[in-house]
Amino acid sequence: MQSFSELTALLESKGIKPSLQRLLLLDYMYHCHEHPTVEKIYADLAAQGHALSKATVYNALTLFVQKGILRIVHLDNSEARYDILTNDHGHFVCECCGAIYDEPVDFDQLNLQFPEAGSIRQRDIFYRGVCKRCKDKG
Amino acid sequence: MQSFSELTALLESKGIKPSLQRLLLLDYMYHCHEHPTVEKIYADLAAQGHALSKATVYNALTLFVQKGILRIVHLDNSEARYDILTNDHGHFVCECCGAIYDEPVDFDQLNLQFPEAGSIRQRDIFYRGVCKRCKDKG
């Protein structure tokens, strides 16, 4: 997933009109692997000369989440983070440096039972602690 | 864990001065099994005639989290929810009615590997979807 024509096709397949702003955002998300916040997305695009308004960033990201292209990662109740929805993975969050590490998780193999669940749309796993890098520092 | 003297002992064992407000909050949390928001805690205590200020509720809950008595549940980036820290469990969140269901999870048995993790302090699992009750309704 690299070219604008591929991104355009993806958006259209989801029923989203491929405006320039949306293509820029989607392209950014496909190349960013650090679970960015809205603030970071906005600043990075602005630095590249693409000065979208923040409302447009919110609008587009929310739309992408609704259409199943992105997911929101709720690490804490401060800023939301966004994640391209590729294969299943869990998150390890370092409470020292704030880094977020992805790790593949086979949710089916975990075979978790939620008797109250009628249907399951999304599965998230968060482990929190101190990452090796921070631990080694002191 | 029922009586005020037991709650007092718990607070003191964690190095927290057992003020009346803190005891009321802790007592409330021990008897509330629905992952309440600050707003709900505040309203329920007020309805019982205990009009703590909202700042006090925030202060005390934050303190309890720091001391490992409660944990914050970040369902989404709106209101934080609080959970008495008892045994390990996962959460199933109904996106239709907002209900939160606990389910015991043996995290050790899952044996998830996070190679970047130096030490792990907390483990969370969130499944989201539609609960049976909502699904049956149509």
Added chain:
DNA sequence: CTTCTTGCAAAGAGTTTGCAAACAA
């Protein structure tokens, strides 16, 4: 007396909304 806690109000951060202008079909 000294320290910690409470409570009010104001400030702050993140997000959403209203509306007019720009764009696309």
Added chain:
DNA sequence: TTGTTTGCAAACTCTTTGCAAGAAG
């Protein structure tokens, strides 16, 4: 035209902070 998208600013919600009054040791 007709509907959609953008962008700015204002509004809104949840949370934190500053500070004075009160309680505890």
